[in-house]
Amino acid sequence: MPHPLRVAVVGAGVAGLATARELRREALDVVVFEKSDHLGGMWRYDPRNDSDPVGSDPNRDVVHTSLYRSLRTNLPRQLMGFLDYPFPDREGGDPRRFPGHEEVLWFLNRFADEFGLRGLIRFGSEVVRVERVGDSWVVESRTRDDSFSREIFQAVVVCTGHFTEPRLPTIPGIEKWPGYQIHSHNYRVPEPFRGQIVVVIGFAASAFDISRDIAKVAKEVHIATRSADVKVMKLANHSNIWQHKMVKCVSEDSMVAFDDGSSVYADVIFYCTGYKYHYPFLETNGIVTIEDNRVGPLYKHVFPPALAPWLSFVGIPEKIDYCNWLAAKSGLPPLEEWREEMYLDSFKRIFGMQDNYRDQWDDAHRNATIKDASLQQNVI
Incomplete structure (x- = not known):
């Protein structure tokens, strides 16, 4: 029996966990590299800061997360879960529709444990170089005690997020x-x-x-x-x-x-000017580049055509359209109408400068809408 393909996933945040689950469902040999000692990526609060508060010094000590203590989700919990694994209320937890970051981290840990993902993760292992050699990828990683390892994989999925490298404006003076x-x-x-x-x-x-x-x-x-x-x-x-x-x-x-x-x-x-895409560990001989803060060329923001499917990126776009595209390719239904409406309504309230937009929702109407949508789907 041939050995399963070996796939490296870089990052154990939301994108990395979701990717690891799907790859494991395909019976692939998955290794998730995580620089920190915990899963959750940006959803784990760290009171420390970068050594350079602006983030322009390339030699600064970097803290991965951008969470602030008071942060709550800017989307309802109904949109924060996975289609087949919703984000539930929990006894003794944060019951709000827009919960705090602690609740999201709890959900991600629950997700990882439910699907046995924790055993796939190498905590405290930072990927320092990914390079194509022949028909394989060489992944070099470093542990906290500065020991290095060099391993061969058939495919690599980059799931490192893009909320660590600050983007700064040019201001005269x-x-x-x-x-x-x-x-x-x-x-x-x-x-x-x-x-x-x-x-x-x-x-x-x-x-x-x-x-x-x-x-x-x-x-x-x-x-x-x-x-x-x-x-x-x-x-x-x-x-x-x-x-x-x-x-x-x-x-x-x-x-x-x-x-x-x-x-x-x-x-x-x-x-509050956003972030730059930053993949210092990735060597593609110029095939994948970052220009004007755009990563490319990527088909559907996922696959570089010249290297597909052996190199991919998960979590770059923030668009509903690509969820529908991927769902169609997987034989799954598109995003439910109520989810899309809730998503658009959330951002309408944010940019309408409504201070209490997170706590001014008609939950009775929302529950009825979701129930009706579920009944219709079951009938179909």
């Missing part, structure tokens, strides 16, 4: 600006910003959460966004949060000037 700068990757708690004037650059989920978290202790919070229709204004229900257009420039007297003509003397600039 920033080299001489005297205040404190930090990227959201290194934010954990609001206390260090007590009594300070903070400028938050960005308008996505992290900027939404962090600006409000900091506002509890800061003197002032000013949010800078690229949105064209933004006017200088104080946000409703907040006495110390203002909204502006993007930062135009900064100066050595601590001033931050905005494109709308307003300005403020600030103590802190907070970059």
